[in-house]
Amino acid sequence: MHITILGGGGFLGRKLAQRLVADGALGGRAISGMTLFDLAAPAPLDAPFPVRTQAGDLGDAVALAIAIPEDTGVIFHLAAVVSAAAEADYDLGVRVNLLGTLAVVNRCRALPAAPRAVFPSSVASFGGGQDARVADDARQVPTNSYGAQKAMAELLLADASRRGFLDAACIRLPTVVVRPGRPNKAASSFASAILREPLLGLATNSPVFPDFRLWICSPRSATGWFLHAATMDTAPLGLERGVNPPGMTASVAEMLDALERVAGIEARRLVQIVPDTVVQDIVRGWPSGFVPDRALALGFAPHESLDEVVRAFVAEDLEATRAERAPV
Amino acid sequence: MHITILGGGGFLGRKLAQRLVADGALGGRAISGMTLFDLAAPAPLDAPFPVRTQAGDLGDAVALAIAIPEDTGVIFHLAAVVSAAAEADYDLGVRVNLLGTLAVVNRCRALPAAPRAVFPSSVASFGGGQDARVADDARQVPTNSYGAQKAMAELLLADASRRGFLDAACIRLPTVVVRPGRPNKAASSFASAILREPLLGLATNSPVFPDFRLWICSPRSATGWFLHAATMDTAPLGLERGVNPPGMTASVAEMLDALERVAGIEARRLVQIVPDTVVQDIVRGWPSGFVPDRALALGFAPHESLDEVVRAFVAEDLEATRAERAPV
Ligand SMILES: NC(=O)c1ccc[n+]([C@@H]2O[C@H](COP(=O)([O-])OP(=O)(O)OC[C@H]3O[C@@H](n4cnc5c(N)ncnc54)[C@H](O)[C@@H]3O)[C@@H](O)[C@H]2O)c1
Ligand SMILES: NC(=O)c1ccc[n+]([C@@H]2O[C@H](COP(=O)([O-])OP(=O)(O)OC[C@H]3O[C@@H](n4cnc5c(N)ncnc54)[C@H](O)[C@@H]3O)[C@@H](O)[C@H]2O)c1
Numbered sequence: 001m002h003i004t005i006l007g008g009g010g011f012l013g014r015k016l017a018q019r020l021v022a023d024g025a026l027g028g029r030a031i032s033g034m035t036l037f038d039l040a041a042p043a044p045l046d047a048p049f050p051v052r053t054q055a056g057d058l059g060d061a062v063a064l065a066i067a068i069p070e071d072t073g074v075i076f077h078l079a080a081v082v083s084a085a086a087e088a089d090y091d092l093g094v095r096v097n098l099l100g101t102l103a104v105v106n107r108c109r110a111l112p113a114a115p116r117a118v119f120p121s122s123v124a125s126f127g128g129g130q131d132a133r134v135a136d137d138a139r140q141v142p143t144n145s146y147g148a149q150k151a152m153a154e155l156l157l158a159d160a161s162r163r164g165f166l167d168a169a170c171i172r173l174p175t176v177v178v179r180p181g182r183p184n185k186a187a188s189s190f191a192s193a194i195l196r197e198p199l200l201g202l203a204t205n206s207p208v209f210p211d212f213r214l215w216i217c218s219p220r221s222a223t224g225w226f227l228h229a230a231t232m233d234t235a236p237l238g239l240e241r242g243v244n245p246p247g248m249t250a251s252v253a254e255m256l257d258a259l260e261r262v263a264g265i266e267a268r269r270l271v272q273i274v275p276d277t278v279v280q281d282i283v284r285g286w287p288s289g290f291v292p293d294r295a296l297a298l299g300f301a302p303h304e305s306l307d308e309v310v311r312a313f314v315a316e317d318l319e320a321t322r323a324e325r326a327p328v
Numbered sequence: 329m330h331i332t333i334l335g336g337g338g339f340l341g342r343k344l345a346q347r348l349v350a351d352g353a354l355g356g357r358a359i360s361g362m363t364l365f366d367l368a369a370p371a372p373l374d375a376p377f378p379v380r381t382q383a384g385d386l387g388d389a390v391a392l393a394i395a396i397p398e399d400t401g402v403i404f405h406l407a408a409v410v411s412a413a414a415e416a417d418y419d420l421g422v423r424v425n426l427l428g429t430l431a432v433v434n435r436c437r438a439l440p441a442a443p444r445a446v447f448p449s450s451v452a453s454f455g456g457g458q459d460a461r462v463a464d465d466a467r468q469v470p471t472n473s474y475g476a477q478k479a480m481a482e483l484l485l486a487d488a489s490r491r492g493f494l495d496a497a498c499i500r501l502p503t504v505v506v507r508p509g510r511p512n513k514a515a516s517s518f519a520s521a522i523l524r525e526p527l528l529g530l531a532t533n534s535p536v537f538p539d540f541r542l543w544i545c546s547p548r549s550a551t552g553w554f555l556h557a558a559t560m561d562t563a564p565l566g567l568e569r570g571v572n573p574p575g576m577t578a579s580v581a582e583m584l585d586a587l588e589r590v591a592g593i594e595a596r597r598l599v600q601i602v603p604d605t606v607v608q609d610i611v612r613g614w615p616s617g618f619v620p621d622r623a624l625a626l627g628f629a630p631h632e633s634l635d636e637v638v639r640a641f642v643a644e645d646l647e648a649t650r651a652e653r654a655p656v
Contacts (some may be wrong), residue, residue, distance in 0.1 A: 090491065094430065102422065127567065139467050141486075141567050142454065148487035158469075159476035199369045239455065239469050 001029050002072045007079030008036030009043070011179060012120070015219050016076060016226055021047040026074065027231030037067040038079065051279065058100035063242060064107045074116045074230045075166070077104050083124055084186045086146035097149035101156055107220065108166040112216030117157060118229045120222070121242055122170040123215050125151040130213060132287030136244060136294040143285045160242040161234075169229035169237065171300075172276035174215040174316060175286075176222055176315040177255075180321040187282040191216065194252065195259055195310055198267040199318055200325070210253035213288035217247040218309040225300050246292040248303040258306035262314065329357050330384045330400045334386065334432065335407030336364030337371070339507060340448070343547050344404060344554055347584070351376040354402065355580055356560030365395040366407065386428035392435045402558045405432050411452055412514045413473035425477035435476055436439050436494040446484060446557045448550070449500040449570060451543050451614060453479040458541060460615035462571060464622040471613045486569040489562075497557035497565065499628075502543040502575035505583075505615075506641040508649040515610040519544065522580065523587055523638055526598040527646055528653070535604030538581035541616035545575040546637040560627060574620040575629045586634035590642065 003020060003281040017036055025031060033050045036042040041055040056063030058079050068075060078230045079100060086093030101119070108115060118217075124147035125140040126132070150172075157168035179192040183204070190206055191214055197204035217225075223246050260268040296302065304312075331348060335341045353359060361378045364370040369383040384391030386407050396403060407428060414421030429447070436443060452475035453468040454460070463644055470476040478500075485496035507520040511532070518535055519542055525532035545553075551575050565571075588596040624630065632640075 137467050139465050139568075140483075142483070143490075143567060145487050145491070148483045152483050155468075155470070155476045155480050155483075159473050162471075163473070240467075240469060 001026070001031060001074070002035070002067050002069055002073050002321075003031055003074050004035045004037060005076045005078060006037050006067065007077070008039030008053070009040060009292045010078060011181070012176065012219060012222055013038070013076070013078045014042070016044075016078070017045055019223050019227070021045055021051070024048050026227065029073070033069065035067050035069070037063075038250050051166050051319045058096060058103055061103060061107070064103055065110070068104075068115075070106050070112055072111065072115045074115075074118065075104065075108070076226060076230070077119045077273055080120075081146070082186065083122075083144055083146040083188075084184075086149060086324040090145060093145050093149055098152050099148065101153040105118065105156060105160045105165055106158070110195050114164055114166050114291050116230055116234075117166040118226050119153065119157055119168060119170045120226070121150040121154050123171045123172060123174050125154075125172060126287050127285055128287035129285055132289055134244065134287045134290040136291065140244055150214060154242045158239060161241055162239060167234050168241045169232065169234055170242040171225050171229055172242055172244050173222055174217040174245070176219055177216045177309065178218075178317070179312070180317040180324075182325060183274040188214075190279070194271050195257060195313065196321065198257060198259060199263055199310075199314060199320060200269070203270045203272070205272050205274040206252050207274065207279035208252060208283065209273060209275065210256070211251055212283075213249050213251045214283075215247050215286070215288055215290060216250050217245065217303060218312060220312055221245075221247070221301065221303050228300055243298060244290045244292045245295045245299065245300050246302045247290065247307075249289045250306055254306060261307055261312040279293070291326070329354070329402070329403070330394050330397055331359055331360060331402050332363045332364070332365060332400050333404045333406060334365050334395065335367030335405070335454045335629060336381070337368060337448065338406060339509070340504065340547060340554075341366070341406045342370070342614070343551050344406070345370075345373055345379075347380070347551050347555070349373055352376050354555065357401070359400065363395050363397070368381060370547040386424060386431055387623075389431060389435070391436070391444055392431055395445075396432075396435050396439070398440055400443045400538055401445065402560070403432065404446045404554060405429065407571060408448075409474070410514065411450075411472055411474040411516075412512070415472055416476060417472060418423050421473050421477055424600060426480050426484075427475065429481040433484060433488045433493055436488070441580065442492055444558055444562075445496040446554050447485055447496060447498045448554070449478040449482050450475060451499045451500060451502050453482075454502070455613055455617050456612055456615035458616050462572065462615045462618040464619065469541065482570045486567060487493060490567060494568045495562050496559065497562055499550075499553050499557055500570055500572050501550055502545040502573070504547055505544045505637065506546075506568060507643070508641070508645040508652075515607050516542075518607070522583060522599050523641065524649065526587060526595040527638075528589055528650060529598070531598045531600070532631050533600050533602040533604075534579060534580050535602065535607035536611065537603065538584070540611075541577050541578055541579045542579055542611075543575050543614070543616055543618060546640060548627070548640055549573075549575070549631050556628055563627060571621045571623045571626060571628065572618045572620045573628050574619065574630045576634075577617045578634055582634060586638050586649040589635055590638040
């Protein structure tokens with residue numbers, strides 16, 4: 001079975017590829033090959049099976065046909081223009097997040113058998129705010145273009161599944177913490193920065209107060225859910241192909257407590273609360289809690305503790321982040 | 329103010345145009361001109377203001393720019409590939425119902441002021457079945473491609489409204505009864521046929537049992553809601569631009585009772601119950617009831633009685649339907 005990761009050069013695409021290489025198989029089936037597809041060719045990976053890295057654009061049907069060969073069993077469709085960029089450039093967001101997903105559907109129609117398609121949708125497709133406890137059947141009323149495009153892509157993939165073009169499972173990911181690399185312009189950047197920067201020995205600010213709550217998950221949980229979505233029986237999903245996975249609600253204070261437990265009070269002291277009403281106005285619309293009963297019943301693993309999230313970042317990503325950010 | 333009706337040659341587009349011509353104004357504002365746009369040029373209309381009829385395809389940006397001139401205050405975007413056709417031809421449905429709506433959004437971005445955009449979404453964007461009492465905040469889990477495309481178009485229009493490209497109100501229409509003309513291949517064709525055919529003196533079959541319930545509205549109510557959607561204050565809609573209007577639940581038996589009251593027992597005797605499991609399997613997924621509290625609070629008019637629906641068809645459409653269907 002061939003596996004294709006669209007957006008395979010991104011943060012989660014890379015994590016997922018590494019996990020598949022380590023496992024060597026998926027749901028008991030041997031992996032015959034893997035394609036990592038992204039705008040720029042992803043870095044090569046040592047693996048017990050052939051790994052192709054391909055540069056291309058989702059919107060290029062020829063490139064997509066190469067990226068998704070006829071024996072593809074599973075597509076992880078992670079290629080996306082993320083929230084701040086989709087808000088800044090409407091056309092780009094529509095082109096990649098909506099029309100790019102349509103291009104994936106159309107490629108799948110040409111395959112001899114409908115592949116499993118795993119798609120990360122987002123908490124950003126919901127509103128609700130700090131007091132939300134989002135139920136499994138809640139309406140998606142997005143507060144930004146990225147969330148709207150994710151919700152549309154879910155509808156497209158559900159309908160394509162009903163028609164037998166592909167077999168989709170959409171995981172509405174929480175904000176993934178800890179993201180390695182540098183702070184970025186995303187309104188959620190602080191959620192990772194308040195853990196990552198102190199662990200690098202750097203000072204950083206929290207634009208929100210300590211009692212501000214976020215719905216988060218770790219890259220490890222996200223990757224685990226992707227693998228479950230790739231191998232689970234999709235029949236119980238019925239027409240509703242979207243799942244709210246069992247992330248966790250964490251306040252800024254709880255995250256800093258975990259930081260302190262893992263890295264000491266000096267690390268925590270590197271974080272200052274510096275209120276920023278622009279960031280607050282955006283992030284206070286995001287739901288801070290879900291009731292993920294359906295996902296748990298479908299076998300999606302519950303989330304690990306905050307301490308484990310911090311420790312996993314230290315073990316797996318801290319060195320690479322330090323190296324990436326070292327002055328040359 | 330200029331008004332454009334996309335799909336202006338269709339059933340509801342034509343009804344709406346006639347109503348606007350009769351009113352001569354919209355929400356107290358004078359109409360300076362109207363464009364009726366459809367695949368084939370709509371028939372001309374006598375009006376107290378200039379009416380342009382234009383043949384073109386939604387997907388043709390140049391045609392759309394002509395159809396929606398700079399002084400357009402209201403767009404009624406009624407052009408669509410309806411349910412049976414969108415199910416039979418996936419690409420056509422996507423191209424018109426989804427990408428066509430994107431083309432409308434893009435045209436509006438080039439206008440000097442954001443126009444009001446009135447869009448009929450559909451009961452077909454919900455599941456639920458005979459026992460459903462769909463609440464205002466219910467998720468749309470479509471059972472067909474048409475419904476999925478309508479739900480995606482709603483998301484696109486809500487996001488475009490948030491961004492200020494246009495100012496949308498989406499009315500999730502029930503099955504419109506009585507549709508003039510001929511029986512067609514739509515699974516819902518019987519809903520109009522059991523009234524229309526007997527009124528023409530023709531025999532017809534009901535593929536469902538007398539206790540089968542449908543969520544319906546008249547062309548008169550649909551047109552009235554379009555006008556309200558064109559003139560209402562949209563601020564109370566917030567991010568949720570879709571409204572479930574106050575249609576009515578009617579069983580086949582109740583519709584036949586109304587037929588009998590208006591046209592006599594002979595008319596009713598022309599309808600035979602001939603169960604058709606193919607039709608039943610499709611239509612039993614449609615929700616038969618809604619709780620349209622929000623629409624009523626927003627000023628959408630409650631529905632008239634079934635007797636009035638039948639009488640209005642007799643008064644307004646029976647002659648034209650008879651003429652259209654006479655052998656030449
Ligand atoms: N990280 C999060 O917090 C989070 C939360 C919810 C959902 N998600 C979703 O998970 C997925 C992966 O997220 P991530 O954090 O790894 O993002 P990322 O930005 O690191 O990776 C996305 C990748 O997609 C690629 N891409 C963009 N446009 C493309 C195009 N036209 N053709 C081909 N490739 C293209 C980018 O180059 C990038 O490498 C995305 O779909 C994202 O929307 C992420
Ligand atoms: N009639 C109903 O029961 C009902 C119920 C729910 C929603 N709606 C919606 O109301 C609207 C009007 O419905 P109707 O019953 O008048 O349908 P209709 O089929 O009579 O009218 C739709 C019109 O759109 C035109 N059209 C199709 N593709 C086009 C394209 N590419 N470019 C330009 N024009 C195009 C068609 O030629 C047609 O005249 C549609 O959007 C429909 O989905 C109708």
